[in-house]
Amino acid sequence: MSNPEHLKWLHEGVDAWNARRKINDFRPDLSSADFNGIKLKEVNLSRAKLNYTNLRGADLTDTDLSGADLNGTDLKFANLTNANLWGATLWGTNLEEAQLCWASLGTANLWKANLRKADLKDSDFKEADLEEVQLNKADLRGADLQGSNLNDADLREVDLRGATLKGTILKGTNLRRTNVQSVDLSLGNDTSEMDFTDLSQALKLTQKQLDSMVGDTGTILPNNLTCPKHWQKWVNDHANNKNVFEKSSNSRQTEHQKVSESSPQIEVLLKSNNPVKFSLSKHITVGQAKHAVKLTNHALSIIIPRNDNGQTELINELKQIIRELEEELDSYPNDVQLLRSDIENLRKDNEKLRTQNERLISKLEKLNSGWQSVTRELAIGTTTAAVGGVIAGMSLDPSMPSIFSLIGDLLGSFSETPVMNGFPLTDQIETFTTEV
Known part of the structure; x- marks a missing residue:
């Protein structure tokens, strides 16, 4: 739930809020709040907790949401033009038909987010996680998707004209009727x-889609498709690496140096003298490592000519390293997917617990209300019966006061003194007893 104090500060206005955050850079907690249609242009919400918040139709132009938690947030129809969402988490976030032109979403995690019909022109998605994202009919013209993960994403009927997809992963991505005219897949001069x-x-x-793109022979294609004739042949011929493809001496060290200069992935592999001892870094996921192996295997076929017998020994060693690494990777569970699955299950369990808790509180309130009503009726009924008996002509023998004392003791045992006609019943009984 939201922090009530943070909600109060935000309602004081954007200027006051931003000034307060400059003085004290606290982490805002506005989770599950209702900001439907709110205007928060240029507000500083970096690192804010906004999970499951209602921001439908909100104006968040030029807003700083870097590093914010927006998991499950409703941002449908919201205006996030030129917003900074760098490194934000948006798991399952609803951004349908949202405005995100020129927005920065580099390294953001948008797993299973809904971006249907969103306006994403010229937005920055560099190295973003867009796995299983719904992007059908979205406008991604001129968007930068370099190094992003689009595995299993839905890009049906998306407008990708002029977008950059260098180094993008599109495993299982649906590109049916996607407009990919002038999409840039090539490495260009950036071969570092x-x-x-x-x-x-x-x-x-x-x-036909492939023929409308701009690329080079370094792009990894499906088996049933071929490189368009207008694509450039991938060569590493800029000044710093112009000698990579030239025949080198028979020195094993020279060969290793030349190949490693052209690819960081190969350089990592070459640092291990014994392939069997090669182990995964703790700082990369299994999925990332598998992708690196695949790219390295592809790089070998381009960097090292197949018909050069002088490099056979190096090729065999590298392939052996790749085989060992692939075997090791296959033995690892898909830790990222397991983590996501666990978090999703925890979220569902939390929702169930929250619902059950609300029902329990409601039942307790009804039970408490019913008990108070029963005690009042019991007290009123007991008193009425006693007083009625006296009025009906009961003999006023010496034992009568003890009856009223008994009733008084009964009423005194209640946690809340029963009231009749606006006055405590115990006072009324005491007065009646005295008069009798």
Whole structure:
């Protein structure tokens, strides 16, 4: 739940809020709040907790949401033009038909987010996680998707004209009727990082779509498609690496140096003298490592000519390293998917507990209300019976006062003194007893 004090501060206005955060950079907690249609232009909500918040139709132009938690947030129809969402988490967030032109979403996690019909022109998605994202009919013209993960994403009828997809992963991505005219897949002159675009497992990709793209032979394609004739042949011929493809001496060390200079992935592999001892870094996921192996295998076929017998020994060693690494990777569970599954299950369990808790509180309130009503009726009924008996002509023998004392003791045992006609019953009985 939201922090009531933070809600109060936000309602004081954007200027006051931003000034307060400059003085004290607290982490705002506005989770589950209702901000439907609110205007928060240029507000500083960096690192804010906004999970499950209602921001439908909100104006968040030029807002700083970097590092914010927006999991499950409703941002449908929201205006996030030029907003900073760098590194934000948006798992399952609803951004349908939202405005995100020129927005920065680099390294953001949008797993299973809904971006249907969203306006994403010229937005920055560099290295963002867009796995299983719904993007059908979205406008991504001119968007930068370099190094992003689009595995199993839905890109049906998306407008990708002029977008950059260098190094993007599109395993299981649905590209049916996607407009990919002038999409840039090529490495260009930036060959310092051999991060080829992987289209090998993209769904519904046609040769006609491929022919409308701009790319080079470094792109990994499905088996049923071929490189368009107008694509440039991938060569590493800029000044710093112009000698990589030239025949080198028979020195094993020279060969290793030349190949490692052209690809960081290969360089990592070459640092291990014994492939069997090669182990995964703790700082990369299994999925990332598998992708690196695939790219490295592809890089070998381009960097090292197949017909050069002088490099056979190096090729065999590298392939052996790759085989060992693939075997090791296959033995690892998909830790990222398991974590996501666990978090999703915890979220569902939390929702169930919250619902059950609310029902329990409601039942307790009804029970408490019913008990108070019963005690009042019991007290009134007992008193009425006693007083009625006297009025009806009961003999006023010496034992009568003890009856009223008994009734008084009964009423005194209640946690809340019963009231009749606006006055405590115990006072009324005491007065009646005295008069009798």
